[in-house]
Amino acid sequence: MKSSLHLDSREALPWFSDATHSDPALVPELAVTDCEASLIFWRDHLGFLVLYARPAEGFAYLTLGTAHLMLDQIGLGRTWEVAPLTPSLGRGINLQVSVPDLDAPLERLTASGWPFFMAPEEKWYHAGDQEAGVHQFLVQDPDGYLVRMQSSLGRRPVSPGQHLEQEPS
CATH class of the missing domain: 3.30.720.110 (Signal recognition particle alu RNA binding heterodimer, srp9/1)
Structure with a gap:
């Protein structure tokens, strides 16, 4: 079974290919307990697209229109933990x-x-x-x-x- 972090042809990278693009002023990065479960919510239910991902690190960068958001799974890759991460996050x-x-x-x-x-x-x-x-x-x-x-x-x-x-x- 392929990871849901996989990009397909419907999820092109216009943000990287558009020379007129300017970076968003603020992009929240949410610490999540399960990146796959979070993707089902953000992508499948709310309609965000995966702009890019690092599946081995449980990381995904999502967009919906001009809204940008990053998901980062706790315990994979780098975790920016300044205090204990206990649910509800x-x-x-x-x-x-x-x-x-x-x-x-x-x-x-x-x-x-x-x-x-x-x-x-x-x-x-x-x-x-x-x-x-x-x-x-x-x-x-x-x-x-x-x-x-x-x-x-x-x-x-x-x-x-x-x-x-x-x-x-």
């Missing part, structure tokens, strides 16, 4: 991934029976004299990292007297 972090449409990841997660941390919702936030809307949901990856998938609903004028949220939650 995702304590205190919420990763937001913006996508044009939530339908495909919602369908894949639902079909797989993956639990939602927060069910899909529509939320509007005060932004000056307008409100900005998002369609969003939250799930946890196999190691407990909280992932907020969201898609913009655009902006609209604030209705007179309407009370809105001040900050995204």
